[in-house]
Amino acid sequence: MNKTLVVVFCYNVEKNINKILIKIKKYSLNNKRDFLFIDDCSTDNTSKILKYSKIKNSKIIRNKNNQGFGLNYKFSIKYSISKKYKKIIFLHGDDQYPAQKVPYIEKKLDYSDLCYGSRNLNNKSMKKNMPVLRYVANIILTKYINFLLNNYSTEYFSGFRGLKVESLKDLKLKKFANSWIIEQQIHFYFINKKKKITEIQIPTVYNQTQESKIPPFSYVFSVIINTIKFAIRS
DSSP states (O other), X not given: OOOEXXXXXXXXXXXXXXXXXXXXXXXXXXXXXXXXXXXXXXXXXXXXXXXXXXOTTEEEEEOSSOOOHHHHHHHHHHHHHHTTOSEEEEEETTSXXXXXXXXXXXXXXXXXXXXXXXXXXXXXXXXXXXXXXXXXXXXXXXXXXXHHHTOOOSOSOOSOEEEEGGGXXXXXXXXXXXXXXXXXXXXXXXXXXTOOEEEEEOOXXXXXXXXXXXXXXXXXXXXXXXXXXXXXXX
């Protein structure tokens, strides 16, 4: 099936999900794209908004219990493989990433296995809009990972990503984390397997309703340890 699956992770995003829906509607009429909204047991009006969104070729899954990012990520990958999609692209329902650029990543996946949106390619926007500690951590950790893995990627921490489904079939998902770190683990795996990785420039967006809920210090620690482990194994 020559189709793209666009996955939108949603958890208590009633204040921003309509912005995503408006952007998506502009290219949802293309029958080569399906949309999967995963509501991770939101406690606000997210589920009601999604229910009446009327996005063409869309499906809504509402978890009875909060599963967390990693498990939803794994489910999405398994779903894309089982339904024989060609590409899978991930968005977050808080509008932190530019939904209007999904077609850009989709096009890049014609000749690459992984394409991610890089905020570091737009350093002016990143420096202006990202909280100082996160900005510094992003820069330092990116250089640290590139050094350990002898690689050059401009960013590893953007959640705006697309993957060629064919390249995911050999993944042993049980070995990957059930947390946010799964994105970096797959990125590292693709580096090790010498998969084609590309990127597009995206702006940095942060405000009170969009700022990451990941505990920064535990996340940084997880990234450091995970990178060391991967560098040793490879």
